[in-house]
């Protein structure tokens with residue numbers, strides 16, 4: 542058996558097209574052009590690439606992009622000042638501070654300062670609480686991307702046994718909330734889970750978000766299961782360069798799973814597409830317009 546490969550790149554491209562159409566409607570019918578501000582502190586090369594792609598794809602979708610690049614030595618107070626300015630700027634509908642931040646800055650304090658209505662990452666406790674209690678919320682992008690990809694394989698996830706490996710606030714916890722909303726039976730497992738392999742083997746739907754390269758082996762996967770790999774790990778190659786691998790041992794999993802996301806080209810591209818969608822949603826709500834996506 543060879544698993545079906547779930548094409549995140551194509552799915553993200555289709556979602557970006559939908560976003561671009563919604564933006565056209567917003568402009569034509571309401572005179573609103575959504576604006577996204579992205580803040581990068583420091584020179585982490587991967588973060589710089591993600592921020593550049595966010596800006597490019599925001600503009601391609603017809604929205605305004607505002608990029609703020611701050612020195613690696615920026616103080617927490619300077620960053621909070623910028624966030625407060627963006628909160629007050631009516632041209633900015635969405636604010637995203639690229640993570641990770643340098644050690645001198647407390648990311649929780651920064652997230653708490655973002656206006657929840659502009660929190661297009663969905664990381665603010667107000668949005669996390671709204672998601673957890675079933676209220677309309679801005680929902681974290683990577684988790685939404687995971688659910689969209691899972692639903693390409695199963696139009697209805699009801700009753701599926703979903704195991705989420707990883708308990709971060711950014712992926713593990715919110716994806717578990719979203720899967721509960723899809724009527725899955727959800728377990729959050731993590732590095733300290735007893736018999737992690739055995740727990741994973743129960744999964745009809747396995748979400749791997751541990752951040753450890755190829756930790757989930759082929760024999761941890763139930764035959765026919767759907768595997769969504771959130772990991773993006775750079776590992777050294779023999780030639781001194783690096784290659785990108787997920788949290789799942791892909792070649793092993795391919796022989797057991799029913800469907801699987803590749804790395805790269807799986808969940809990663811969905812993150813930015815869902816960010817664009819959140820920006821449109823935020824702009825709609827801020828202008829008293831029923832969300833059109």
Ligand SMILES: Nc1nc2c(c(=O)[nH]1)N[C@@H](CN(C=O)c1ccc(C(=O)N[C@@H](CCC(=O)O)C(=O)O)cc1)CN2
Nearest residue numbers: 591638639640641662682805806807808809810812813
């Ligand atoms: N404020 C935030 N910070 C971070 C987030 C986030 O959602 N909000 N997520 C990640 C980084 N990230 C977006 O910010 C991101 C990661 C990966 C990709 C992506 O398309 N990956 C490609 C591979 C790209 C590569 O070669 O490196 C793929 O998987 O195909 C997009 C966005 C942490 N920080």
Ligand SMILES: [Mg+2]
Nearest residue numbers: 643644646648
């Ligand atoms: Mg920090």
